[in-house]
Amino acid sequence: MNPPSPHTTHHATHPLHEHEQEQEHGHGHGHGQEHGHGHVNGHRADDQSEILDLDAEVLAEHIASIAAWLPVETSPSHIVDLGCGTGVGTFALLERFPEAEVTAVDVSDTHLHRLREKAAAAGAAERVRLVRADLDATAWPGLGTPELVWASASLHHMADPDRALRQVHDLLAPGGLFAVVELAGFPRFLPASAPKDAPGLEERCHAALGRHHTEQLPHRGADWGTGLAKAGFTVEGERTVTVDIGPSHTDAVGRYALSSLRRMRGGVASALSAEDLTALDRLLDTDSPHSVLRRTDLSVRTERTVWAARRS
Numbered sequence: 001m002n003p004p005s006p007h008t009t010h011h012a013t014h015p016l017h018e019h020e021q022e023q024e025h026g027h028g029h030g031h032g033q034e035h036g037h038g039h040v041n042g043h044r045a046d047d048q049s050e051i052l053d054l055d056a057e058v059l060a061e062h063i064a065s066i067a068a069w070l071p072v073e074t075s076p077s078h079i080v081d082l083g084c085g086t087g088v089g090t091f092a093l094l095e096r097f098p099e100a101e102v103t104a105v106d107v108s109d110t111h112l113h114r115l116r117e118k119a120a121a122a123g124a125a126e127r128v129r130l131v132r133a134d135l136d137a138t139a140w141p142g143l144g145t146p147e148l149v150w151a152s153a154s155l156h157h158m159a160d161p162d163r164a165l166r167q168v169h170d171l172l173a174p175g176g177l178f179a180v181v182e183l184a185g186f187p188r189f190l191p192a193s194a195p196k197d198a199p200g201l202e203e204r205c206h207a208a209l210g211r212h213h214t215e216q217l218p219h220r221g222a223d224w225g226t227g228l229a230k231a232g233f234t235v236e237g238e239r240t241v242t243v244d245i246g247p248s249h250t251d252a253v254g255r256y257a258l259s260s261l262r263r264m265r266g267g268v269a270s271a272l273s274a275e276d277l278t279a280l281d282r283l284l285d286t287d288s289p290h291s292v293l294r295r296t297d298l299s300v301r302t303e304r305t306v307w308a309a310r311r312s
Contacts (some may be wrong), residue, residue: 049114051263052086054256058300062243063088066306067096070179071236076100076147080171082135082164083154087115089181093150094124103143105131135164145173152181155224165231172311178233180224180307185209186264187243187302189257194297195290198279205264205280208271224307233309241306246299253300254293258284261292 056063067089075097081090084104093102106112112130119128133141136159149168155161168178186209190202225235246253262284269277282290292298 048108049086049110051256051259052088052111053114053118054252054259056086056088056091057252058245058250058256059243060092062241062304063092064095066179066181066239066241066304067092069237069239069306069308070096070148070177071308072097072148072177073175074147076176078103078144078146079148079150080143080146081105082149082151082168083157084111084115086111087118089150089152090115090128091118091122093148094127097148100148101127101129103129103131103146105133105135105143107132107134136160140167140171143171146171147173147176148179149176150179150181153183155180156182162227162231165227165233169232169311174311176311177236178228178309178311180228180309182224182305182307184303184305186260187256187300189253189260189292189298189300190295191297191299194295195279195283197282198276201276201279201283202261204272204276205261205268208268209264211271225309228307228309232311234312235307235309237308239306241304243300243302243304245301247297248299253298254295256300257292257295257298258286 077100079093079097079100079102081087081093081102081104084090084106085108087104090102090104094100104112104115106115109132112132115128116130119125131141131143135154149172151168155164158164172178185206188202188206192203193199195201225238228235261280265280265284272280282288283292285291286293
């Protein structure tokens with residue numbers, strides 16, 4: 001199925017501010033995949049649509065496998081996607097549950113506009129409702145009474161995720177399911193021996209970015225199973241999906257690697273040696289013979305963990 005198209009855009013009347021997700025591939029409380037919380041690594045959420053779309057394209061099979069795993073008792077008629085980004089989860093859920101309608105919530109107008117475009121191209125406009133809202137706001141806009149709520153890479157962007165968990169518990173229909181998807185950070189793309197002039201560069205970038213995220217995103221990597229139980233949910237399952245694609249010669253993987261490494265650079269530049277930064281910039285220079293786009297040894301390696309919790 002191609003992505004669907006929304007029929008209603010609802011502008012929340014509650015306070016909004018430009019807290020936009022850091023999409024670590026996926027999506028923030030405004031979104032998706034961790035590519036933005038405010039101005040993460042010097043980027044605004046307006047710049048994140050491409051990487052969110054690439055995340056959906058490259059990892060479509062794995063996202064679909066998470067949706068297929070969800071232990072639903074009956075097929076939901078109404079689903080809420082919290083921090084929908086450009087629709088990575090929204091479209092997987094529409095595919096998994098062909099009779100369902102999805103309310104897609106994000107703080108970014110850019111993401112919602114892109115979702116609308118993709119949705120229109122898929123001919124599923126009547127199945128998607130867009131809601132612009134900041135989920136850190138005291139009151140959430142009316143989201144109905146869904147049987148399934150999906151939150152991918154969004155909870156750790158929230159100022160008070162425990163409060164959000166309680167709000168989702170109250171939002172859900174009795175017996176409804178809450179799916180929380182967490183990401184292991186930006187994917188790895190390069191072999192350990194690359195680049196030739198700075199072997200292991202990518203791992204050093206990830207280590208530096210991890211330190212940055214520890215300061216900026218204290219809830220990243222939280223045990224959501226514990227938080228869900230405290231909020232009154234019964235955790236029915238937990239699953240880690242390992243992604244290992246490649247080596248790949250597809251254009252999408254190269255663009256995905258380029259976009260991810262560009263975003264990573266802003267958060268790690270000050271922590272890298274001059275030699276490492278020069279090597280990274282060569283990878284990011286699309287006119288260079290050393291550009292990541294010219295490599296034929298790229299793979300995509302990451303993990304996603306999903307918790308499925310039920311409201312009793």
